[in-house]
Amino acid sequence: MTRFSAAETWKHAVLIVGALIVILPFYVMLSYSLKSPGEIERNEGGFFGSQAMMIDERCVKRGEPDRAAIAAAAERFPGSTDSEIQAALMAELRAACSRRPAVFNYTMAFSEAPLLRYLLNGVIVTASIFFIQVLVALPCAYALAKLRWRGREVVFSMVLFCLLIPVHAIALPLYIMLAKVGLTNTYAALVIPWTISVFGIFLMRQFFLTVPDDLIDAARMDGMNEFAIIWRVMLPTAVPALLAFAIFSVVAHWNDYFWPRIVVTGNRDLFTPPLGLREFKGDADGSFFGPMMATATIIVTPLIVAFLIAQRRFIEGITLTGMK
């Protein structure tokens, strides 16, 4: 085996260099989300930064003592002049406003913009898209795979044709149509174009073709009607394919930026996570790198963590498109 170890070492060397380049932005993102603005600016402090206490300037500005506050505090500092009191108050304030950079970045991410709301929107939108996709695609796939009726070939060729159409490409006419019915800036606008997943239909059909007819006939003998067969027989058998499709769908729509960018304008309550991040970037000045990276980390983390936990399933799901 020693004969091969040299080649093996070379391969590892090449792959490690590649891995470093791939991982670089993730490293930058995570590292910046932990560091203070100064450390980011000067590029120091390694991965974690020094985590020295830093002062939150906005917090200071907000709490700056005015004349009334100085007067009110006069009793606490007997015999001091106003300016001395002010200096003392400022010192207290600065102490109260000092934070660890990591804590600062992550709290800012949530307080500066309604990030929780964005995340919730993301969940609502991806979940409803997937739910409706299955609701529409499953019965259709079943009818295409297991029932005989006139026009089946026509509908199937229509599915094959629609597989060619990338939804992003027809965003403009879709937008016009939605605008005409007054649906822009609604959850509906975010969900509607994705309700039909031709790919989902195709995938499920191929899967159902492999389910033996006997199973369905047995269900019919047991007195189930066609609706019951779909939801009580076909759905359970299709779980593996469905799971893969779910991953495919969720990844695509959680990360989607183009479509939300078009149909949601201005109304922050509807922002999906990528839109929220974009908005953040638009407002940001230099000192906000940290919180922004914290936001990016928060948005990217759920899928990455899910991926690391259930790698095999994810790769299966994502590569499903390769089954065509």
Add this chain to the structure above:
Amino acid sequence: MPRSFAHIWFVAPAVVLMIVILIAPILVAATLSFTDYSLGNTTADWIGWKNYDRIVSRSSFQKMFVATFTYVAVVVPLAVGLGLGAALLINSLQRFGDFYKTIYFLPVMAALLAMAIVWEFTLHPTVGLVNETLAMSCGTALEAIPFFAQGCARNFPLWLGDKDYAIWTVAFIGVWQGFGFNMVLYLAGLTSVPRELYHAAEMDGARSGWERFRLVTWPMLGPTTVFVVTITCIRSFQVFDTVEAFYPQGGGPSKSVYVMMFAIFEKGIQQNLMGLGSAVTIIFLVFVLFLTLIQRWLIERRVHYA
């Protein structure tokens, strides 16, 4: 069959949605592309081929084609080549293959917009990690290379802000994001190559890895390659997130990164020139359809391989 009309209930929603959401918009876009329609107007004038004329003749649209095709021409071969290379390397490893697979797949999972913003920091001309790292080479032997000499003497490239580098940098990020996906598809393809073929090749006298690759691996990966190339092509044509994140004001330095999806977005949504935007949409669709048809044709041709 005496069975019910259940199938109508099963198929109707899907058919209606397909027509309304996928097919009708194409017809709408095709129609609007011959008008000067804007949202808010009650009427629109029929202006014939004028929108298409503009796209062919105006320099900004010429830049659009140049940017789009440059992007596609860079990203497709690199993302496919690196995907194949990584898959072959990982497949031949005795251990730790899964580790690299996981890492290379990470960019596919991460929201591209978020990663674009991170890249923007990383490539920042002064405080970005890339140029900081390059600057460390100053004063070392690396300065013999003209690129480093120039960088150390004046400054290293602005990357995203430099019109000579912008499109390549954006394309690099496209490759970074996409090759892991191709790698996974190739890995799946590799597992389906029968081991006996490699043994047969060995018995037939294929001594080097290259001979085995030429004789067995590459031909057997043919269908995978066709698919990977088409899907990478279609995805690269659709590039938008990175461009919009880097250049919200339009197309990058001297419009060198003015890609088609961004043009559709800018003309249609931002400037409300729906007719013009629709014309770009139609051209875009033609490209995509053309690519997919080529793919289908190539695959049909190989059907009898079995």
Add this chain to the structure above:
Amino acid sequence: MATIRLTEIQKSFGSTEVLKGIDLSIEAGEFLTLVGPSGCGKSTLLRIIAGLEAQSAGEVRIGERLVNGVRAAERNLAMVFQSYALYPHLTVAENMLVPLRLRDLAFRERLPLLGPLLARAKYADLRRQVTETAEVLRLDTLLDRKPGQLSGGQRQRAALGRAMVRKPTAFLMDEPLSNLDAALRVHMRAELAELHRSLGTTFIYVTHDQAEALTMSDRMAVMMGGEILQLDRPQIVYDDPADLRVAEFVGSPKINALPGAADAEGRVHCLGIALTRRLAAEPGQPPREVTAGLRPEHFALSPQAGSDTLSGSLIYRENLGADVYLHLDLGTLRLVVRAGVEEARDYSLGARVHAVPRHDKALVFAEDGRRLRFRDETAGQDADTGLAAVARAAKAFVRPANTAQNAPQREAAAGS
């Protein structure tokens, strides 16, 4: 053409020992079959000869050349795989051209487009070789087809063609017929045997089907559990098995294994019958359990029960046309007896059948499966002892070891 000699070949995957020291010498031009149930190590052994797998210990020699560590591509052997392993993107002609191109052409001449221009004469010669081989195999009309367009039998022949075209030292075949349907398989047996005769090249053939081994080979090696139990001509393996496992594996329907006992004088009693022949005495041998093996054809039917008959009720008639096998229920075991068609007509299901064993054909095995010889068989040998019987029984598998011992002498002879 050369002999292929294996010495003490061992192979283990992790802690599982697949081959436990195989000695085997294959003569030039011989058709040798490695036969055994799945998992017996026969395919591994073949792949070690081919060089596709490295042995854990032991030597492989092709001719005089030690090929340990020599890769498959350099051994000049050809292999026919179970799945045929034809390159699906190449036509039959191109498939057959591959080994020629890779072996006979320089790298430069193998370049696409440019290569054929550079070495036009060589290419023409290679193509001629392909056509010649194709004619022998009646493949000439199929040369332009791809494997996907061929039937199973045609693919089989194309795979043979690819192996034949470069005139290798030996052909290695790994269950080449198992993917064919039954009729074609029988037909191909004959074709392969004929091909072997006309080529005169060494064939090493791996199969799990004892019928293939019996019909085609010059010699067959019965393998089980990583060892060769017996290596001899098919007829000898069938008539004179060295081990109960061999006896049970070879022959269809299976040999009847009847429990019995041998006393100190070597008399064998089995289901109430005493065999007329006595076992060669092994001194100090106490009474013990043995197994008597009787093949279905070694019975005669008798109209009534006697002291010498095994009787049972007929539970199944296996009609093969020329013969009928009667399955009898003897209470604790099932006895299979061959009968002529006329004879069998008299018996219907449930009838009592009385079968008389042919004592001269009975084979007796010890508890550990080892063959026990009869006195009359060992008579005339040096000593009438059990040890001699064992030695004789073991002769079949000692033989390769002997040849291996002789090898240096022969080498020396060749050298002088």
